[in-house]
Amino acid sequence: MTNDLVEFATDADVIFCIGTNTSECHPIIAMQMLRGMKRGAKLIVIDPKKTDMAKKADIFLQIPVGANIQLLNTIMNYIIQNDLYKKDFVEKYCHGFEYLKEAIKDFTLERLEKEIGADPEKVKEIAELYAKAPASSIAYTMGITQFVDGTANVMSLSNLALITGQIGRPGTGINPLRGQNNVQGACDMGALPNWIPAGNVTTEYAQSQAKKVWDIDLNPNPGYIMTDVPHHIEEGRIKLLYVFGENPAMSDPWTEHFIHAVRELETFIVQDIFLTETAQLADLVIPAATWTEKEGTFLNTSRVVQHLAKAIEPVAGLEPDWKVICNIANIMRLKGFDFAKAEEIWNEVRKLAPKMFGGISYDRIKKEQGLAWPCPDESHPGTPVQYADLKSFLSDGKFRIVPIGHANNEEEREAFESEIRKKCKIPEDYPVACGMPSAKPTKVYPCMFTTGRKVYHYHTGTMTRECKALEFGADIMGAAIEISPDIAESQGIKTGDYAIVENKNGKIAAKVFVNPDLIEGTIFTTFHYYEADGNKLADAEHKDPLSGMNPLKMSIAGIKKISEEEFRNFRIKEDELMHPSQMYKKVKEA
């Protein structure tokens, strides 16, 4: 996030939520937003699902899955055409305003209404509210990123904030609500194929810091991205895979592809706290200590480094993940893995990336309840609001507004981008992007299929399904397939019936819940349950060209009603497929 999450409560005048089911996925951030509303802030929610927050919003606009760029371009075009943009900000601090203006001039309210059925009055109201407020804040999650045009979606949001100058002050900014406790930290710590904590592996600075602090000649070639790994395994380019704290056999799109590919590895090592669906496929399973059994730090969505105390001695004398990795490194006689405690590791991070973390010590974060990076020295107060000096990270310090078009399909992407370049006279070294749907319903698969979370469970359920209050809590449906009322009617399916949902990647079966909050033609399910894991059906073929993200939020599928007996047989087979290990059967009985 460019800003701190508490600013939703204390500073934002308008909160613009798009592609986030905040009260299910980030309940405490939703609480901070509602506190903001009590103070007088207006809430805008844009989503294909009429979420809890949508019901509480001042304006809710329901849009089809994957229609973000059409909508955002229309909002921006309206803002520009009606002189609601911040001329002085754009002139002084940004590049590319004229490119954007030209690229989106055909995105009219009338066209948007025709294409996605959005009420022009509502879109106008959203544009005016966001642009005119003293402080407007954008919040988004996977309803923006999990598409083939995910990075273009994010750039669109950045364009919106830039042309209205809604950045660099409390209560403004572009704020991805991180889905996992330490997404920010894992990225900042260099768990990425092109990044170490000192920056991109191709840069001189990262190279020299790696030499100075690690005494390592850092490989300057970025590594493989995760979404390409099953393919690289099949092609023989990866022979050993080491996974820790992750369950890709359930969390990867088109799970069957991953499950099939790892069988071809020469060595598959999994380090985890339970015998997960992924661990059951491993050659070597290494147990590790859990949260509360180890000391360390997480980085939250507001870029704040926070301290975790060790509360209990680990079961069976298990060691933290970092220690397990050090033990292996030390057998291999690698240098630089002789850490005795977590704080020593953190202090090495501070040396490697001093501009970001130099001033963030264990002592300070314990005393000051966390500190936001960048924080270069011990007297620096941390940086809850980024870009307060209105300078970007680019060499000339200016922000770039990226013109973004919208094509009908992926094949048109390149032609479309070069057309925008020509039409708007954009030089070759300036970025342009393009949005497009990656799937459209067909006769065989007539429904949109999308995924999300429920408040009770977390991701693949490895931890939360071991907590009775969550697994057996009062109003939990368990694994379920949610369908919009029009599908229920056309297929003759009622709440409580069983159904099978299928596409070319896989199939799942579960009890049906007809959900009037879903936009028409849509099937929704979670990825919490191995019994009916939505990721089985997710599209792993198409990717965002910059991030490699698959369109997990946008697949197509067909649905048909099945009998209870058919359902029971399906469930037994599914259990066997996901849990092949004899050991698991023993463990499960424990």
Next chain:
Amino acid sequence: MEKFQTVCPYCGTGCNVDIFVENNKIVKAEPTKDHPVNDGELCLKGMYGWEYVHSPRRLTKPLLRKKDGVFSKEGKLEEVSWDEAYKFAAERIQSTVDKYNPSHIMGFSSARCLNEDNYVFQKFFRALGTNNVDHCARL
């Protein structure tokens, strides 16, 4: 009953949680009072999502896929000693790097684990000469 301040292990909000411990067992969780992030509130997962720590199904010993007492891809997972597990991991990683090159190994790190865990994991792969490390936040 002893109290320890920690951070919730689920979503990215970073709510602070006070964990209460008796005889090395967690007995309850409460929101840390007056903390800026969650200001005395927690969601269901923050309040009740700690029970897994004491689950009898936790892994406690390393498992190696074996047939007739030796490692085999066709074997079944069997409990082994820590020495055997560590030796197996170190030897297989080394031999893959030697037989092919460092780009034939790949690591998936974890957005659920500590900064310190992630840092050491990526450093390990970089020390072996490859940038083949990524994690679930790609998705």
